[in-house]
Amino acid sequence: MDYEIKQFSALLLFGNIENLILAAQGVDAHVDPLGLALLSLTAVVCWLLIGTFGTKVAMKYARYINFIGGFAIFVLGLQAMIESIPGILAFFP
Template sequence: MDSEIKQFSALLLFGNIENLILAAQGVDAHVDPVGLAALSLTAVFCWFLIGTFGTRIAMKYARYINFIGGFAIFVLGLQAMMESIPGILAFLH
């Protein structure tokens, strides 16, 4: 794998985990799955375009991008867990 792209492999992996978390939140909120899929595909396509054309510029900031992306994923994961606690506690009682 090219060393320039290798820097972003962790962000790619955790970005996929983030998509799973967001999809689970959409299911829990009873969002229309077709609409959610359309919005997800639109977001992926937009990120693909940004990634394709913005990679050269972003290489200078790879460390910052990885940190911010990882932090956002961490916060979204915490949010998902915090929102599920009442349901878990209700299930246990």
């Protein structure tokens, strides 16, 4: 396998897992499979366009984007821990 393709193998694997989850949720919600497929393909094409053209623009702001993304993950982690405190305390009489 070429190096250019090999480096994207994890992305392909997790992308397929994401599509399987989306399909399972669609089946559970009794969604029209053709409509779900069209929406899924539309989303993939939009992300491809954003990734292709948006990356060129965003490279100037890479440091800020990394900081904001890391900060968001930190805040969401804190939020998840704070919201789980009542459930943890319920186990202790």
